[in-house]
Amino acid sequence: MNTTTNRRVALVTGAAGELGRAICARLCRDGLHIVAADINLEAAQQLADSLECQPEQRIIAIYADMADKGSIDAMVEQTGAEFGRIDVVVNNAAVNHRGSILDFDPAQWDHMMAVNLRGPALLCQKVAPYWQAQGSGRVINMVSRCWVAGGPPAYVACKAGLVGLTRSMARELAPYQVTVNAIAPGLLPSAFTLDGRDAESFERMAAGSINSTPLRRLTTPEDIANTTAFLASSDAAFITAEVIHVCGGSQLAPFGSG
Numbered sequence: 420m421n422t423t424t425n426r427r428v429a430l431v432t433g434a435a436g437e438l439g440r441a442i443c444a445r446l447c448r449d450g451l452h453i454v455a456a457d458i459n460l461e462a463a464q465q466l467a468d469s470l471e472c473q474p475e476q477r478i479i480a481i482y483a484d485m486a487d488k489g490s491i492d493a494m495v496e497q498t499g500a501e502f503g504r505i506d507v508v509v510n511n512a513a514v515n516h517r518g519s520i521l522d523f524d525p526a527q528w529d530h531m532m533a534v535n536l537r538g539p540a541l542l543c544q545k546v547a548p549y550w551q552a553q554g555s556g557r558v559i560n561m562v563s564r565c566w567v568a569g570g571p572p573a574y575v576a577c578k579a580g581l582v583g584l585t586r587s588m589a590r591e592l593a594p595y596q597v598t599v600n601a602i603a604p605g606l607l608p609s610a611f612t613l614d615g616r617d618a619e620s621f622e623r624m625a626a627g628s629i630n631s632t633p634l635r636r637l638t639t640p641e642d643i644a645n646t647t648a649f650l651a652s653s654d655a656a657f658i659t660a661e662v663i664h665v666c667g668g669s670q671l672a673p674f675g676s677g
Contacts, residue, residue: 428452429506432538432542438511438640439457477501504553506557509651510560514535516530531577535574543558556598557655561604563575566579607638607643608637634667642665646663
């Protein structure tokens with residue numbers, strides 16, 4: 420069904436996690452059509468069902484495996500068929516297989532690179548014809564403050580690579596009035612950051628993070644969602660190729676300090 424619309428359309432990957440849900444909710448409040456894409460389709464559908472729409476506003480859930488080009492292509496094709504346009508892409512999906520440079524698993528490294536770095540590139544490549552035709556677009560890539568300070572090597576390499584991709588795409592897509600920016604959150608309590616950690620170890624990490632953050636608290640999903648909404652808006656039309664650190668100043672401290 421092609422329901423071409425003048426209302427802008429936002430495609431958010433990793434929509435079913437805490438951060439993705441907050442981003443979708445904020446963009447929904449701003450009046451955009453929402454495509455909630457996630458590898459967990461059931462959770463994405465629950466999110467779509469829970470958001471309150473304005474009249475003539477739509478929210479749909481789509482399955483997406485960011486490690487699979489075919490899945491990415493299908494996600495974009497379904498979005499285009501539903502709405503006839505794609506205005507905002509939020510590359511939020513991510514995986515993290517922890518390991519040091521001494522013991523990382525090459526297969527896990529490759530999977531992280533596929534989801535966290537290649538996936539956003541393939542998604543933007545597939546959406547680019549829409550931006551070329553529309554003469555406008557927004558890309559918001561989720562990175563991490565660890566791209567500055569260092570940390571788990573595979574994850575940091577992905578996020579630092581995504582910063583480089585952000586700047587390269589900003590240059591290449593500028594003739595079509597597409598802005599490309601990145602957001603670098605600080606430590607954010609979520610299932611993603613808790614995965615593989617017990618409560619006690621996370622509490623120690625959180626305490627250290629708060630101690631090394633000038634504004635003395637952790638990042639919240641709403642902090643990131645609000646910044647995403649700004650970068651997706653007309654107010655940010657002349658901002659591109661930037662990394663916005665939303666971490667209370669913790670980018671000033673070395674990784675794991677405190």
